[in-house]
Amino acid sequence: MSKEITVGFIGNPNCGKTTLFNAYTGANLKVANWPGVTVERMEGAIKEHNMTIHVVDLPGTYSLTSYTMEEQVSRQFIVSDQVDVIIDVVDASSLERSLYLTLQLLELDKPMVMALNMMDIVEKRGMEIDLHRLAEILGIPVVPVVARKKKGIQTLIHAAVHQKQAIGPTTAGINHKPLSIHDERVKEHAMVYSKEIEETISKVEKELQKEYGLKDTRWHAIKWLENDNEIKEKYSLNVDFDSDGYETEIINEKYDFIQALLHEVLLGKKQKEELTDKIDSYIMHPIGGILIFLLIMLAVFGLTFLLGDAIKGYVEIFIDWLIGISTVGLERLHVSAWLIDLITEGVIGGVGGIITFLPNIIILFLALAFLEDSGYMARVAYVMNDIMDKLGLSGRAFIPMVLGFGCTVPAIMASRTLESKKDRERVMLITPFMSCSAKLPVYILFSGMFFGKYAMFAAYSMYIIGILIALLVAWILHKIDKEENTNPLLIELPMYKMPSAYTVYIYVWEKVKDFLTKAGTTIFIASIVIWILMHIGTSGYTVDVSESLAAMLGNILVPIMAPVGLGFWQICVALIAGISAKEVVVSSTAVLFGVANINSAHGMSSLMTSLSALGFTSLNAFCLMLFCLLYIPCIGSLATIKKESSLRFTIKMIVFELVVAWLVAFVVYQLGSLIL
Template identity: 60%
Template structure:
């Protein structure tokens, strides 16, 4: 059987899915994380169960892509049981989606999650009265503490064929009693006027579409003038019944019923935690919020460098020892000089050089995961809303940009949460300007070599420049295509909470796993390829200065010279970086005669020799700046094409990013050359 998990963002749905399947999915305390359905399978109670985790959604009205994904799957014949994951601490908001699901006429089981938070607040929920009013099983669970999981699946299995609600008991007064005898059939009953229209539309649908499933739900959608349903099921004479959109009426009456439910089932209802209100008073303050955000990100990069550099010493020592042992071992075996060069100067120098930055990368991943799970990151979209509105976008567009600090691929995919196609394209265009974790080794290497006393500040400036450049580009695009944000920002600000160590570990584990897999595949292959083209030329194996790589690099020098990067080694490293940004660093290790980038002494010597070539602090800063802004990695380019379904737009994005990178680096280098 197939069970679909659906619920509001931040209701614990993905955590519940992880608890069942053991999947290490991305879990974060902010909306827009699960942007497509994720599937898994388990065997329980003697049944093979196919589990589907759907994107978080507040309703089944298809405005955003995530809502469309959820609605289309729920309406398909693939679902046997719907598990509606409800945040028990925010019952009033979550029940709106529940009432919509009940109207689908499919088996529904309510998973009442986060009961531990309800208990902490001194609230109580009447677990006998709530299922009486909804007509479906209501199972209390705690996804985080893994309580009630077996009972929930047991209820889903036994509720599989229950398409009609269980016993409904409503205590309506004479004023709210309806002449229609629908209370024994439906949890949600509307006013007499709406019920009359629903009955008329159902009769018209039965006549026109005799094989249609769930006439009541389709009638409601026609009353709401839902574009998809109206187009798919046209009715002759419908204008006599649907003289306007009744969506607002339906919404208001649903919330009236929800208020009735809350009054009957919730005891000692508390307001949102005072600590969250107090924190938001400061952290989302109109004047303080952005300086606080910049300070928080500054702390993130202080920890990334301060703690990461301490741990990096151990990795550097390990790589040095490995390189010595590899050289000695190959020499003792009588290996050829070419093989020794390939292993030591190519593979170990390239891949090993990247692995030494793992501590810094891990610290960055941990701090970002803590911010996400604490609830702070969702505030960033809120505090950026005013700025983004002036750029023709809502604050929600800033979420993919923030995700870009981790990796551009999921960041591009997260643009699906935007309702407008134009907004999605504009967001995808500038998201690669955010400094992804793959660029961090470049910053660490060059800031450590040329700005040893101020390495953290120099690297942090790259992240700020990325944000500023993205916002300026959006501003210029909006000037050419004047547009005000046509949708207000609707985003949940979850309560601040202590980050879950398990959630943080899952997030960091997946990112580190991806980083290591890139080191073992793309970077490994790139290091070997780079060694090959640098050690072979038209005359065979020999001098690097006459190799294929040198010939190619010199061909690129005229393009890079005006921006201070007119060295064939640098040109070739940047070209190789298109495969993956870490390859710039691994290539650098191979390009400069297998230099040991794990050795502080070797790097100081290299910086001095590069200085004699004319490569100064200004050139190093331009190198980092261009690496920040130029073409994203191949995986990001492929994702842009997959999301836009257009090679033309993908090519335009690549050209746009190269142009922005070249122009800004040119301005910095030419200005710096004249000033210094």
């Protein structure tokens, strides 16, 4: 036997594939309680049974009929010769919806094992599954596992290795006994159809073998009869039968089989808990559900401000101490004044000003992780389906938008869950309007300085405005295209559950790690560059910032930005620097105005005094927040957009979002100037 095998994990979204993959490989991948998170196949390797076992985590899919990019990734891999053993990961608590994919996988006639995951939830609900009978009917090993507790994973991988030695799934040492309703039909397959369909399948199989020399043709024949576009284009056959296709009949018979199977193997099945129904009656109400979502997000940002501000005071004290001790130490070492200024104001002041926002960032991600893993966010997408449908998009398009509250990069990648290229491009166009966590420091700083006790509401308004602008843009594009949405929302509504502490930890830690990494690289470099630009002029080193390269660069943009309330060269330079990362707007502002520890009470007071002296008011601050909300996303997001689309689309998107940001800020500033 080969010393290497490849095992593919496949299953419905939210069935625990990634958790199982993590249990084997130790990889810290994101695990969320909604579909469409794993949009690429992830690979790892483990050593077991004196061999190297390559494990592949595939995107979630409900069937092998592929529409979206993620479904295509799973199908192409699983039907290829790359996979030696299929591990069908099934959510035992939702067995009925999982078995449709299982039956399609069995038709591939490849070595296969079922991983019956979440068995602990089944037990808690007072249900039982007859594992012996389930394995007997399907003709494959069925291994109970609890992926998040790593229970049963050694047995599962042992069964997978054993299956590699078998000729096919029905020769794995199990005496296959089909359901009684099929006893008079074909015995070599777990799922058999009516006599008419089976005869037609045989006819198509013979033609496939004759015309294309295919082996193991049952799956191809069934897909051909289902009018699968890919199979029909690849294998052109001249087969006559009295039907336009058997897709509906095949689907119906599969579900009939599933119902018969459940009747035999599932014991003690209970109705969905009344509490869940009661919660959903409010949360999924067409109008009330949207209001509840807005209130929940308001509460999230209330916590982000109130609790975050209470904690960040300690971080500010540390930054002040670090600046003070660094200044004293460098002076004792007789370091040049310009270098001391660069280190304390440029580096520590710039980077430290961003670090002080860390408590707010952690609280935001804790709240988002809790909402995702509890099962709530999938319901938000469902509630938004009617609105998205009127915009020519599926409710599924709202998932990347919600992901955008955390980070634009994974949100852009999640657009792969959409079926058409046009839908994906629309979502990539509007998703950057969401307020990602990188924009939060800008909101906190300027709302805190200029809006006092209403700071939280000023910052929260950015999140609402971002959503409204995104929906408005989508509506306008829909009206221009004049196309109806033909892709209805198909999304799993998972059972409510208490979020996993480990899942929340992984989610928050990955985000915090990204934030700290950005502070130590992008923001660090940007702070130094801004300081250098401020102290270098046409004649060399200068202490007069008005003669610096930064001032020259900013003054070029002042006439363009003045109509939107941002005609200050320092602000223009900060916005340019913010393209590297939105947090850099804050760190650059600190460096440009020479404010150390900008998020402290003293730092904010000093900055507000400097800005007020320039004529910068609360209206200017609001327009700055608006412009940061809507203008070009960060370099990382732009690179992801280019990868997911094209250079031409990315350039068009940059121009479009600059125009939108300028126009919105222009309208607000001009109207505000008339009113205030």
